[in-house]
Amino acid sequence: MFETLAVVGATGAVGRIVLDQLADRDFPYKRIKLLASQRSVGREVQVKDQTVKIELLAPGAFQDVDLVIASTPDEVSADFAPYAVKEGAVVVDESGFWRMDPTVPLIIPEVNPQAIAGHQGILASPNCSTTQMVVALAPLHQACRVKRVVVSTYQATSGAGLAGNVELESSVRAHLDGGANQPETFQYPIGFNLIPQIGGEKHQGYTSEEMKMVYETRKILGDEDIQVCPTAVRVPVMTGHSESILVETEEPISVEKAIELFNAAPGITVVDDLDRKQYPMPKDCVGKDDVFVGRIRADISGNGHGIAFWCVSDNLRKGAATNAVQIAELLQSSVASA
Ligand SMILES: NC(=O)c1ccc[n+]([C@@H]2O[C@H](COP(=O)([O-])OP(=O)(O)OC[C@H]3O[C@@H](n4cnc5c(N)ncnc54)[C@H](OP(=O)(O)O)[C@@H]3O)[C@@H](O)[C@H]2O)c1
Incomplete structure (x- = not known):
């Protein structure tokens, strides 16, 4: 199981639905961190029966994180995903920045689940349309x-x-x-x-x-x-x-x-x-x-x-949050069967 999960961009249109989907689909984790920009730091968000404070997305934030589901603008994902991977996390990213990178699988779980094999730490969810x-x-x-x-x-x-x-x-x-x-x-x-x-x-x-x-x-x-x-x-x-x-x-x-x-x-x-x-x-x-x-x-x-x-x-569910959580579920089952 991924013990610590981080939702990056948790305050956005997609991030909010990611939190709903994690709860609705009963995605397993022990701890959850919510990250966003300076604008949102300290804001309190209800996640299941817990109140979680938004923390700043910055280097060092992923030292204790196993899995990241991220929905931030392209330039933000471009910046943080490499250091999140260096700090030990696997990143499922919704932005457009990594999708066409040849080292990054671009996944719709119903269509090409096999593409997660051999990922190098970043996996991308496609554009909603x-x-x-x-x-x-x-x-x-x-x-x-x-x-x-x-x-x-x-x-x-x-x-x-x-x-x-x-x-x-x-x-x-x-x-x-x-x-x-x-x-x-x-x-x-x-x-x-x-x-x-x-x-x-x-x-x-x-x-x-x-x-x-x-x-x-x-x-x-x-x-x-x-x-x-x-x-x-x-x-x-x-x-x-x-x-x-x-x-x-x-x-x-x-x-x-x-x-x-x-x-x-x-x-x-x-x-x-x-x-x-x-x-x-x-x-x-x-x-x-x-x-x-x-x-x-x-x-x-x-x-x-x-x-x-x-x-x-x-577009916020299958076009974004649901697809990303489904990718996380694929990763979860590949870790469990390894
Ligand atoms: N909306 C869709 O239908 C859809 C579908 C597929 C993919 N996507 C992609 O998903 C991503 C998010 O889209 P969205 O619709 O959720 O946008 P949004 O509502 O504008 O939310 C953006 C999120 O990113 C955070 N953010 C922005 N700048 C940041 C920074 N410098 N550091 C840390 N966090 C920052 C925001 O935090 P603050 O609240 O603190 O500003 C917010 O949580 C985009 O890349 C988009 O292309 C969206």
Whole structure:
């Protein structure tokens, strides 16, 4: 068992859910430390039946720590993860900084649990929009080999952290009051609006958020030939990312086959009955750990090798905290069986 666990970024949108998940999933540990920035030091947080004070993330903080679950900005993870490993901890990191490092496994436990073997102290959890898409693509890839994906995302404001939700509220209020609201987290007011830019320009007009979906999908599925054409859009929804996905496969695939594959795959719930107006929506998926798929239909523009579907998941849970805690559980069972 990992005796001492540290949750880094415990005060953030993801960190708070990590604490809930550790409790809900009964993750075993003897002691827990909560770390964040100077802004939060001394704040008290209830963890199960204990009150725990937030400590400062700084060198020396991991001397007595076995396992870290971290959700901090990229530059913070870049800085602390190496010294946490030097001090003897294994780090499960949610930030974008380590994901494409060849020495760092990038893991979705339902898809590539074997990738934890041979880790060198840091393990990464994928970007939230990648995770839900790859959970859904994995069974299709295994059965029919995915060649190409065209995806448009509808990403919730909590994907930008606690500040994103605060800004959605103030933006909606300002809009209703007829006043002006100066956006800080997003490029434009997000209330009653959509913003077709998440991240900065990264590659041939695609943003950094979009290119994460390209690179991370290939790394997790272990197939550098998969072509992904993403468009990432911020929408005025607090929690729950949605995606419209068109998949082209090497082998022919029918709607019935795709539904059978989704139903048999771990972590996927099919909600698909157009006549009864049944399909996944963010408000129904918040607080749940599965990836929900619906609107499953043939690609009528294609040649029997394509499936279109709609995919929704709670970005703070499977897109972040749940996936990280599942990686920690994998590590726990590999330690127990060693
Ligand atoms: N939100 C999502 O849906 C999602 C999904 C997947 C991955 N992620 C990734 O997870 C990470 C955290 O995201 P979030 O949404 O939870 O953001 P957030 O709500 O802004 O929380 C950030 C956390 O990092 C801490 N932090 C910031 N600067 C720090 C510093 N210099 N030293 C120590 N701690 C510091 C904050 O502590 P203070 O409270 O003390 O400032 C807070 O606990 C990001 O890398 C994000 O890309 C997020």
